[in-house]
Amino acid sequence: MTSGHTDARVADAALLVRYAAGDDAAARMLSARLSPRAYAHAYRVLGDTAEAEDVTQEAMLRLWKQAAQWDAGRAQAATWLYRVVANLCSDRLRGRRTETLDEMNEPADRQPSVETRLQNDARYDALQAALLRLPDRQRQAVILRHIEGLANPQIAEILDVGVEAIESLTARGKRALKADLAAQRDALGYQDDTT
Numbered sequence: 001m002t003s004g005h006t007d008a009r010v011a012d013a014a015l016l017v018r019y020a021a022g023d024d025a026a027a028r029m030l031s032a033r034l035s036p037r038a039y040a041h042a043y044r045v046l047g048d049t050a051e052a053e054d055v056t057q058e059a060m061l062r063l064w065k066q067a068a069q070w071d072a073g074r075a076q077a078a079t080w081l082y083r084v085v086a087n088l089c090s091d092r093l094r095g096r097r098t099e100t101l102d103e104m105n106e107p108a109d110r111q112p113s114v115e116t117r118l119q120n121d122a123r124y125d126a127l128q129a130a131l132l133r134l135p136d137r138q139r140q141a142v143i144l145r146h147i148e149g150l151a152n153p154q155i156a157e158i159l160d161v162g163v164e165a166i167e168s169l170t171a172r173g174k175r176a177l178k179a180d181l182a183a184q185r186d187a188l189g190y191q192d193d194t195t
Helices: 003-021 026-044 049-070 077-095 113-134 135-147 150-161 163-180
Strands: none
Touching: 003 026, 003 049, 003 077, 026 049, 026 077, 026 113, 026 135, 049 077, 077 113, 077 150, 113 135, 113 163, 135 150, 135 163, 150 163
């Protein structure tokens, strides 16, 4: 584990202890650190801002309820939170098997040309739609590994499976995404074979 990860783990654990002792400022600081990551993961898995916000809020509430019994030696707060988010997302996905995803809009955070924005939006929409067609566990493994940038052992802990299972899930997920998106390469502006 790198020094940055160790520092973050210690800081998160210290904030949880302070919150459990009644320090509301510690709760705000920990929320500022962890909520954006929880929301981003939930949004990527669910594809819906309102549901992602609900999942994030529920996950943070569960973290606050755990604060008094928190064992920093057992789990990292961020890893624990990702696991809770993953489970809440799975529950929601099971509950909406028959629903379809409405059109998604990616907020623009830079000022590229209109053409570039349209192409990026089309690529994002195509990827999001392809992600939503993956089986739940593959989707979560691919998102946690390739979008969130987590290591396989962390993902294994979050999804409560072995590292080998994560490697298999991500490999199958990537193959399925590639096959799903292959027919759209030209329309999405991917011209060479290396992209």
